[in-house]
Amino acid sequence: MNHLNERQKTLLMLIIRDYIDSAQPVGSKRLAEHYHINLSPATIRNEMAALTEMGYLRQPHTSAGRVPTEEGYRYFVSEMMQSAELPETVQHTISHQFYQSRPELDQWMTLAASILAAQSQAVSVVAAPHVETTKFKHVELISTQGRQVLMVLVMVGGEVSQQILTLAEPVPQERLSQTAARLNGLLAGLTAQAISSLTARPDPLDQDILLLITQDMRRIANQSSGEIYTDGLTNVLAEPEFSESDEARRALKIFEEPATLQDLLARTTSNSNVGALQVLIGGEGAYDDLRQCSMVIARYGVPGMATGALGVLGPMRMAYSRTIPTVRFVAGLLSDLVNDNISGE
């Protein structure tokens, strides 16, 4: 497959780099002038013809310069993948921002999305970590007003779910506390499945709450991944390939349907490990509306405990050399944070 000689390789890389910068088909003359390769335009033309023949480049029309094909981008990315590292100063700036923010998941996710979008000048997506094993730890029942009760559910991993219930009739705080205490003793460390196979409780209130707890735990476990954070939606509107707004609209529409997005993140990363980067070029056949786009995706977190996904979506002509190391770095950072959080520092 890799039947490119050194010169073809350098030329292909140069062409793609130039096209990513300029968004314009690159011709032999331009290439010879701008980069000091000791080759005449004619020689370059010959090589270009070969690269076109091999499927790495194509011409928009007979008398235009060359534009990378999807295959070309794939080659470019795989060649560049190892070498790319984020400058240390940038790494420090980013780390700094994380360790200075309030230590809340919400803040981290927003920050990660914002950094990814700013660095890549494209749209970022961050899915909150999904706790993979939900075990009951603690429940609190707090009477708020009249028949309304606040139920706070804490999982073993530290995940919290809160919900306001409306009971059939007012129940004093004291009785709520007793119920909570009984359930805490009974359910500690159990999974939703284990809880639902328990025999019914004698006290009807206990039984009702128990039912709600299992429902809530199931809901948390069923979420294929956590909440979705995005940023940089307008970045992509500036790109020339999206100047006819309909193209852009179709791509951005993906972001208005969290289900689709979660699906995309989940599907494309289920077979990859934490730490490994995935680059999908040209929608990779999965979504028609993303045929003009590429995604750089990574999983983060602690496998078996809590993992999430994050990525950047942009035009196929995206600044991979910037985006790839950024995604990798931020994924690593979030993995560390999740790890710290789970293991109790």
Place this chain on the structure above:
Amino acid sequence: MNHLNERQKTLLMLIIRDYIDSAQPVGSKRLAEHYHINLSPATIRNEMAALTEMGYLRQPHTSAGRVPTEEGYRYFVSEMMQSAELPETVQHTISHQFYQSRPELDQWMTLAASILAAQSQAVSVVAAPHVETTKFKHVELISTQGRQVLMVLVMVGGEVSQQILTLAEPVPQERLSQTAARLNGLLAGLTAQAISSLTARPDPLDQDILLLITQDMRRIANQSSGEIYTDGLTNVLAEPEFSESDEARRALKIFEEPATLQDLLARTTSNSNVGALQVLIGGEGAYDDLRQCSMVIARYGVPGMATGALGVLGPMRMAYSRTIPTVRFVAGLLSDLVNDNISGE
């Protein structure tokens, strides 16, 4: 000011209605043909000249039809404001969706944003209700892992804040529970200010937690309004006036800066009452990037207790007759929900 005769009035309304539908300058001939007014194009031309003179219409160029001015839209909106009512079937559908969703603020906000966007075919913004008086109700301290402790804070209004603390050294759950119980007895019903003026607690753990509680309460009180939810961002890209993507980009950029958006919602609605609708046409001088846009905004909630804001942003040529009643209806609905929530049904 209102020196329009009946005929001018109907014509102006027709012209604006037509322009909102077609996005094209409307001419005298088209008007005479499409709507059965018993007037010749020539007569209509005369009236149009008058309306142009008065500042309600303008011509993009000498030989084009007429387009409404900002003043024209204002007249249109104020005329239409009272009459507009959402069809009962739509009202029912919307209510139904609300009462069927899970009774959580988060769900309601998302739903409200989604409904507003769908009905208006524009961008929606919903700011979560801001509790105006934060009084302490309850605190829970739950040991999660090692030195990490989950603090759940409940306010009198039912608002909840949770936070993960990392203590200097592990503390057993029992001691945490005792601390929580002491503080619950001490702080019940107090504001942040009242709490901070208490004398120091003898137990250092009590004192630390107390400090964190006041900090958290202050933070909640200081948020000028709650979280922002939006939907329908791509709707606006379909509008012809935003076909040059730069115009659209500038307007949508507003939505990437929550601060600006909150500012906008807060400023423009601070002088209006709950229930009253505000229609800002052409950015109303406030934001340059919104010069081509209009907003329909309303406050909702229970004054003095918890209020929020919601609205729709679209091109000046937005479907006011659909948007205005929708915004009014959804604001009413959310007010009811907030009210139910506060008063305990």
Place this chain on the structure above:
DNA sequence: TTTAGCACTCTCTACGTGAGAGTGCCAACC
């Protein structure tokens, strides 16, 4: 007061033309 008619203006589209950029190929060169 309303209407018909008319000259005028402006935009939009289509069309043709020429410049420019880039190619492929061929023959010459090292």
Place this chain on the structure above:
DNA sequence: GGTTGGCACTCTCACGTAGAGAGTGCTAAA
């Protein structure tokens, strides 16, 4: 044999022009 200069060819893009179409304002008549 790989490399290069030259040349004919192709295609796009920008520009200018012309004609159609839509709409206007004005005037004079009903």
